[in-house]
Amino acid sequence: MSIEVRIMDLSGGNGAEPVEVVRGFANLAHANLFARRRVRDSMEFCRAPGMSAAQVRDAWFAFGEDAVVETAEDGAWSSASEIADFAGRPCEEAEQRDWRAVDPRRDEADGEEDEA
Secondary structure, three states: OOOEEEEEEOOOOOOOOOOEEEOOOOOHHHHHHHHHHHHHHHHHHHOOOOOOHHHHHHHHHHHOEEEEEEOOOOOOOOHHHOHHHHHHOOOOOHHHHOHHHHOHHHHHHHHHHHHO
């Protein structure tokens, strides 16, 4: 079973192709957490002071990145289920945006440094 998270450039700069594909997740919950945090972080980068929820959402659709969990398993997270909430409520906890902490490539890089 292979789980991938495809990072999609919503500005259309990459067409229908992902800007990157992330692999190496321990399980679906790990991939879902990574994707959720990646989208939350992208949305916060699109947010400016005083923007309404609709303006934040529109900015994300114009300039943000989506994370699509690709797997044969049921239960893959989808940004569509949380976009309205993310747009309407600024992120107050840094951990909710910290996709780097759960990036499976981080574990690979740590292993390479240990070998050196």
